[in-house]
Amino acid sequence: MCRSIKTLREPFTEHVTTEDVQAAALQYVRKISGFRAPAAHNAEVFQAAVDAVSQATADLLDRLEVRPAPNRSGSATAGAGSVRSPRPARSPRPARTG
Numbered sequence: 077m078c079r080s081i082k083t084l085r086e087p088f089t090e091h092v093t094t095e096d097v098q099a100a101a102l103q104y105v106r107k108i109s110g111f112r113a114p115a116a117h118n119a120e121v122f123q124a125a126v127d128a129v130s131q132a133t134a135d136l137l138d139r140l141e142v143r144p145a146p147n148r149s150g151s152a153t154a155g156a157g158s159v160r161s162p163r164p165a166r167s168p169r170p171a172r173t174g
Contacts, residue, residue: 084133085140092137101129 114122
């Protein structure tokens with residue numbers, strides 16, 4: 077959706093600050109509203125939306141349970157620092173003709 081919003085959960089981000097959450101919420105509200113900065117008559121509702129998204133994001137991050145990925149033998153991987161390998165690249169779609 078919005079490529080400038082970074083992933084804020086472990087193991088992708090070790091320490092998430094309030095500023096990280098606020099920045100992601102602001103980017104989200106900007107994207108869905110279509111406004112980079114709202115007009116004065118929309119400023120209050122815009123900021124309320126940023127605050128609500130920030131709170132929802134903080135609640136989500138606090139409640140997520142991140143489990144280690146199983147290894148090939150089916151047991152959990154050793155060490156909490158394990159990171160999944162990236163997805164393989166998609167092959168390009170064939171060009172449409174006609």
